[in-house]
Amino acid sequence: MAAPKFVPTDPTDQVRSYQSPPRREASWLADRPGDLDGRQPEGERLGTPGPDQGYALKLAESFRGKLTLRTGESESDAIAGGSAIAMKRSGLFGRAPVVHDLRVGLGIWGFLDDDPADELVAVRKEWFEEVHHVHHYEELRRIADAATEELLRLPHDEILRRHAEDWRSCLDLNV
Numbered sequence: 001m002a003a004p005k006f007v008p009t010d011p012t013d014q015v016r017s018y019q020s021p022p023r024r025e026a027s028w029l030a031d032r033p034g035d036l037d038g039r040q041p042e043g044e045r046l047g048t049p050g051p052d053q054g055y056a057l058k059l060a061e062s063f064r065g066k067l068t069l070r071t072g073e074s075e076s077d078a079i080a081g082g083s084a085i086a087m088k089r090s091g092l093f094g095r096a097p098v099v100h101d102l103r104v105g106l107g108i109w110g111f112l113d114d115d116p117a118d119e120l121v122a123v124r125k126e127w128f129e130e131v132h133h134v135h136h137y138e139e140l141r142r143i144a145d146a147a148t149e150e151l152l153r154l155p156h157d158e159i160l161r162r163h164a165e166d167w168r169s170c171l172d173l174n175v
């Protein structure tokens with residue numbers, strides 16, 4: 001335990017450090033309430049788990065002030081939706097999010113375009129409304145699920161090129 005400098009100590013005392021027990025009495029079992037028995041569950045609206053997913057939120061902050069928003073759109077909503085797609089994409093590859101995942105997530109919804117299509121803006125105004133609030137999980141999942149797994153497995157520059165050619169080819173609006 002650290003002590004203030006004014007506390008007298010004997011310079012010949014042995015410094016204590018942490019020592020773990022020499023062995024465990026029994027093997028470890030997944031028997032706590034939150035432990036999963038087997039693999040991560042899969043199914044509708046369960047998302048795509050991956051390591052360090054929350055890092056996407058930190059990366060997303062670097063896009064603040066750089067997004068193309070129209071009247072009535074919220075930057076926090078755009079970042080939440082883009083981050084959800086970034087987390088899905090990185091989870092598909094079994095890695096933590098990187099900035100290119102955010103570029104894809106924000107890009108396919110036109111938030112990085114100079115002049116997004118009016119039809120796309122109309123869709124995202126409806127879909128992105130208030131999704132940055134935690135109680136809008138279903139709506140956030142809908143945004144992430146609109147980007148198909150097949151699309152998200154492509155290289156990020158290919159995804160953005162497809163979006164530039166035809167934004168509809170990047171989103172499944174029937175989810």
